[in-house]
């Protein structure tokens with residue numbers, strides 16, 4: 001296990017040496033890697049890749065015994081991020097606005113914008129392209145209530161608002177999986193039309209970073225991965241951010257559960273198509289639907305806060 005950790009840390013050091021890393025403290029990772037320089041591993045691809053012993057233990061949990069979506073008894077709409085933990089506690093002056101994708105169409109949806117008076121990076125949050133992944137889009141709705149000290153934040157939540165309001169909730173949009181429909185088609189299925197509008201809005205806004213918030217269920221063919229995880233399609237676009245984040249979760253510094261990481265995103269997904277088509281780092285966040293809603297929302301917020309800090313949008 002120590003060897004595997006050294007391998008990952010060495011990969012992090014290589015990435016840091018190659019440059020292109022976002023702002024953030026890498027000193028801990030680099031000093032840890034310096035003592036294990038015999039490894040010549042390149043950036044990790046394909047997965048699952050377990051980084052530390054704690055995560056290995058976590059994956060041994062019999063997750064299949066946990067029923068998805070345990071009931072909860074609080075009203076997220078009436079809450080703010082600080083109701084879930086130490087999240088986005090500072091207030092900064094911002095202006096807010098919104099605009100519509102596919103305006104006037106049966107499948108229109110709203111993008112919410114939070115803008116600081118100070119220049120800075122742009123981050124675009126796509127929360128819940130799968131409507132039944134509730135903690136993903138509840139976290140997205142909570143993010144509409146935060147403020148940032150610089151830059152711009154775009155939030156669409158629930159991205160699949162039809163699936164989120166269906167009874168029962170569904171990942172599909174008019175019978176198709178919207179997260180296999182990117183980059184979309186303006187004259188295709190409704191899922192493809194919506195994907196086209198969203199993909200081109202991201203292209204137009206040219207953010208520095210894209211979040212794609214999801215939840216995972218028990219492993220099934222063609223479905224999301226198991227457990228709490230980060231998915232990426234090109235590690236080079238992240239510098240050491242993903243490895244730092246995963247290690248922070250596994251060391252208990254952030255999140256209620258240790259995260260693993262996987263690559264690449266599937267064909268037609270937000271993660272894969274925005275990464276490959278626009279060369280923007282896309283971080284897919286998966287929380288596990290067998291866990292309690294409060295923890296799942298908390299973990300989503302924790303991961304987003306970790307990244308926004310690294311980009312300097314919040315303290």
Ligand SMILES: [Zn+2]
Nearest residue numbers: 130214215224
């Ligand atoms: Zn999903």
